[in-house]
Amino acid sequence: MSNPPVTELQSARIPASAASVASAPGQSRTGELFQLLRDGRARTRAELAEMTGLARSTVAARVDALTSLGLIAPAGEAFSSGGRPPSRFAFQPSARVVIAVDVGATHILVAATDLSGRVLAESRVEMEVSAGPEAVLDLVVGLCRTLLAQTGRDARELAGIGIGLPGPVEHSSGKPANPPIMPGWDGFDVPHYIQRSFDTHVVVDNDVNIMALGERAFFWPDVDSLLFIKVATGIGAGIIGGGLLQRGADGTAGDIGHVRVPRGDGVLCRCGNYGCLEALASGPAVAVALTADGVPAATGEDVLELARRGNLKAIQAVRQAGRDVGDVLATCVSLLNPSVIVIGGGLAAGGEYLLAGVREVVYQRSLPLATARLRIVQSMAADEAGVLGASRMVVDDVLSPASIEALLEKA
CATH class of the missing domain: 3.30.420.40 (ATPase, nucleotide binding domain)
Incomplete structure (x- = not known):
């Protein structure tokens, strides 16, 4: 499979802090406009203008900006009562790929998904989390590379990596906090360790939290x-x-x-x-x-x-x-x-x-x-609750209004 063209979105790394920054007064509302399209439904510029109350020229400019990032694309034409039919635009989940990781007490499940959470490929191996952070995360990195190759995607197309761990996690830092069944993991900087191999956004949470996210989002x-x-x-x-x-x-x-x-x-x-x-x-x-x-x-x-x-x-x-x-x-x-x-x-x-x-x-x-x-x-969701939730956790971060604005500033 040949690699798809790399858009501005695919070549730009989203800062890890961007998702936690609230939109400031006067900031462009392109990120907010994009949230309306995340449901996958195709809409015209006129429909978006009616929904937001923005001028059509403003909506057109923001649609063009999102199109340049590869996040949305034309999706057919709407019915016209006369004249040229208006174009519809829809979210493009294939614009980026997410790596979702569910680390259990005795297993590791890694999946590659698109931005809608659809699983493209996955791999499961048996491994004790007690083997320590370096051994477990080195295996995770190797599985990430394998799945990217299987799906024909490049590391530059990574939107981010989400990881669930079987113990308490300080979500703001991604560091495990006194996990009872994870010797050697306490205070270990998981995001930094992964980012030595992949220059991308990394978020970490407790495994049950991400399972809750996955089950709720999809079912x-x-x-x-x-x-x-x-x-x-x-x-x-x-x-x-x-x-x-x-x-x-x-x-x-x-x-x-x-x-x-x-x-x-x-x-x-x-x-x-x-x-x-x-x-x-x-x-x-x-x-x-x-x-x-x-x-x-x-x-x-x-x-x-x-x-x-x-x-x-x-x-x-x-x-x-x-x-x-x-x-x-x-x-x-x-x-x-x-x-x-x-x-x-x-x-x-x-x-x-x-x-x-x-x-x-x-x-x-x-x-x-x-x-x-x-x-x-x-x-x-059964065994896939963890990876579905890890994917959703990443997507909600990197597609938040603040993160979209950060990308537009960099583009």
């Missing part, structure tokens, strides 16, 4: 209050409130894995406390409990395989894990009143057993008003 776009619960090697929640991801003051919002649960007395968690949800309901914890009950299981996947084969003890163990998660979520429902709770992660792949336990407790213990319209569902 629940009209839901403004959503919880994404990952039940795997660890347990965490991504919180969408008012349509926005809620990270909290220090980026640890949603760390429900270390909330104490009623039946946790005497169960030691790796965080040093007793009775944490993660110590009872995570994949490894359920495997340990099942083994102690006479059914050998080394991992959460082993537990799920036993459940799929109809092993009653395995089914009961997964359902009990759901009840434990439900104990914590019942409090979350009272506190946050979400519209949707999405259950994802490795242990959720077992189907209805985990969800049945969650629903049993949440609907029993929460007030009827809080659960009257509450939906508790399995993740539809």
Whole structure:
């Protein structure tokens, strides 16, 4: 496949700080105009002028500027009642490519997407995050290069790289903050390390946060209050409130894995406390409990395989894990009143057993008003929730009004 022409957008690196800069008074509104076209619908200059209240000449100039960046392109002609039919313009997701990375406790999934989040190619490898930041990120860099080659794209066409990590992250710096299962990662400058190989925008966040972004963007776009619960090697929640991801003051919002649960007395968690949800309901914890009950299981996947084969003890163990998660979520429902709770992660792949336990407790213990319209569902994005969210995180940064203005100033 031959490489497409490199436009001004493709050759210009977006400053990492641009996405966080609010539009200043008097600044060109080209970036704001572009937001109207991000939905993919083709519109004429006249339609854009009517929507914005801007003069047609102003809209025409801004459309020309966005076209020069490669972000929009002509998309046919509108009906004309007389004279030359007006041209329509639409967002061009293929203008740039995004690399999305989901680093789990035992795996790395890397995908190349376009600016709409459509996955162009992906690669998954098994690797322990405990191998350390250099080993993991060197592998990530290698996979990035491979995917760019597979998709026939050049590194100059990168809009950015988004990375999810299985631990707390200081989002403003991209540095992990005391991650319990990531020895050697604390305070490591992940964006700088990646930028030694790729001169592009790099954003990093907790893996459950990006899963929440991905699930909401692609499957629940009209839901403004959503919880994404990952039940795997660890347990965490991504919180969408008012349509926005809620990270909290220090980026640890949603760390429900270390909330104490009623039946946790005497169960030691790796965080040093007793009775944490993660110590009872995570994949490894359920495997340990099942083994102690006479059914050998080394991992959460082993537990799920036993459940799929109809092993009653395995089914009961997964359902009990759901009840434990439900104990914590019942409090979350009272506190946050979400519209949707999405259950994802490795242990959720077992189907209805985990969800049945969650629903049993949440609907029993929460007030009827809080659960009257509450939906508790399995993740539809499944294994791709992380990379979809990482892509969306990058796109929202680099296509923000401030970032578009920064590109226009540089062009």
